Amino acid sequence: AAGVIQSPRHLIKEKRETATLKCYPIPRHDTVYWYQQGPGQDPQFLISFYEKMQSDKGSIPDRFSAQQFSDYHSELNMSSLELGDSALYFCASSLGLAATGELFFGEGSRLTVL
């Protein structure tokens, strides 16, 4: 079965650079979530989209922005990167509000800021 696809899997950037992460949800899933997970930390919710509209916002820095496109894929844009942005970034998808409680996570994009 198709899963959530994230790209790139690994990314190395310098401070103050920009980075873009992409997420392709499971087909027919209309809701996308972005989480950030630092080393040894729990996943922190950043932002979510439902039917191409932002549905909720978490602890996403102002330097970050995201959108969901007409084909339901989503992109997380990160600018003015800081060392503290080094983390695993997970995208997850669900059908609507996930009545079963299940979010399907991608394998993550590991961002390293030097």
Place this chain on the structure above:
Amino acid sequence: GQSLEQPSEVTAVEGAIVQINCTYQTSGFYGLSWYQQHDGGAPTFLSYNALDGLEETGRFSSFLSRSDSYGYLLLQELQMKDSASYFCAVRDMGGSYIPTFGRGTSLIVHP
């Protein structure tokens, strides 16, 4: 907002049973999920409770008591491959049903 508490680490031996507890505080509880995450891997959904009681899925079971704001994950017949981090995640009506994760419990299974 929401807050969750779970033990940071649990150790057990192969074949044993282990219980990972989770207590939460939330203003508009909607449901409690459990996820497993191996090092460097993606969180994988295990179980979900929206109502009081026990949900069983193979070797894993999850329990919820809404009156006590408490839940647990029960893992039976432990295997080495069960060594991973386990997160409880609460969904809150005030938080647009977005799962908020606890700090995670590292389960170490010894031979």
